[in-house]
Amino acid sequence: MTTTLRPTGPLQQNAEDGTTSRIYDVCVNSRPVGRIHLATHPVFGSRVARILDLRIDEPDRHRGRGTVAALAAEEVARGWGCARVEATVPTTAPDALGLATALGYVERGRRLAKALPSRPPALPDGVRARPMTEPEYTAWAAHAKAEYARDWAERGVPDDQARAKAEREYARSLPDGLATPGARLSVLLHEDTAVGTLWLAEQDGDGFVYDVEVGPEHRGRGHGRSLMLVAEAQCLEEGRSRVALHVFAGNTAALRLYESLGYEAVEYHLYKPLL
Numbered sequence: 001m002t003t004t005l006r007p008t009g010p011l012q013q014n015a016e017d018g019t020t021s022r023i024y025d026v027c028v029n030s031r032p033v034g035r036i037h038l039a040t041h042p043v044f045g046s047r048v049a050r051i052l053d054l055r056i057d058e059p060d061r062h063r064g065r066g067t068v069a070a071l072a073a074e075e076v077a078r079g080w081g082c083a084r085v086e087a088t089v090p091t092t093a094p095d096a097l098g099l100a101t102a103l104g105y106v107e108r109g110r111r112l113a114k115a116l117p118s119r120p121p122a123l124p125d126g127v128r129a130r131p132m133t134e135p136e137y138t139a140w141a142a143h144a145k146a147e148y149a150r151d152w153a154e155r156g157v158p159d160d161q162a163r164a165k166a167e168r169e170y171a172r173s174l175p176d177g178l179a180t181p182g183a184r185l186s187v188l189l190h191e192d193t194a195v196g197t198l199w200l201a202e203q204d205g206d207g208f209v210y211d212v213e214v215g216p217e218h219r220g221r222g223h224g225r226s227l228m229l230v231a232e233a234q235c236l237e238e239g240r241s242r243v244a245l246h247v248f249a250g251n252t253a254a255l256r257l258y259e260s261l262g263y264e265a266v267e268y269h270l271y272k273p274l275l
Helices: 065-079 094-102 134-153 159-173 223-237 252-260
Strands: 003-007 020-028 031-041 045-056 084-090 106-115 127-131 184-190 193-203 206-214 242-248 264-273
Touching (some): 020 065, 045 065, 065 084, 127 223, 134 159, 134 184, 184 223, 193 223, 223 242, 242 252
Parallel strands (some): 045 084, 206 242
Antiparallel strands (some): 031 045, 127 184, 193 206
């Protein structure tokens, strides 16, 4: 039996984000057995493809249809001129994660989430948070963008794409700096000394920790945990029931901290170079 992809319609151009996409039927001897949705990336551009969805109908699962469909999608992406393909896999789909891993996809990071308690957690003695000032914001923004770009570059994204992603995402998420609606930027103090920073906002209905950092000279003293407790308290103030964040693969210390606080993975972000 031959598994192929058959377009369900013409290429679609998204005028809003500049992406190209197309949906294909996964066919076995011309019989549709599933569907795959392929698109270019709204941030990294036309050189990066994304598998937005891959579904095989129940009667045809566990027969290699998904494997062949994913490989065929890679060939389509190469034909589009793409050098990399990316995918997001929810933790509720372990078979999809296993398939992606077998095909050579590598984890770049994961989204973690935590259901919030009914009461805000207490901070350690001598620790408190206050809003970030304008001078602090200027220095923080330059540093945060550089660190964000470096994180992506260390995980397989070309330097120019990483820098462009950082500039674009910070401009989109903080267009008015400290005055951006919904954004909360805080400084953590220990005995009146600034020891760390927190950027909290909303994403997909959750409170979302966009950035959290303890100054190098203050690490190893529990301040990272305190910053996350501040994030929980601020989410509760805003009436949210859940807080989420993204952690890069390989950041073992951060992952251990989040897991110790009750965060659990909800999706994995994967990529694969197209050689």
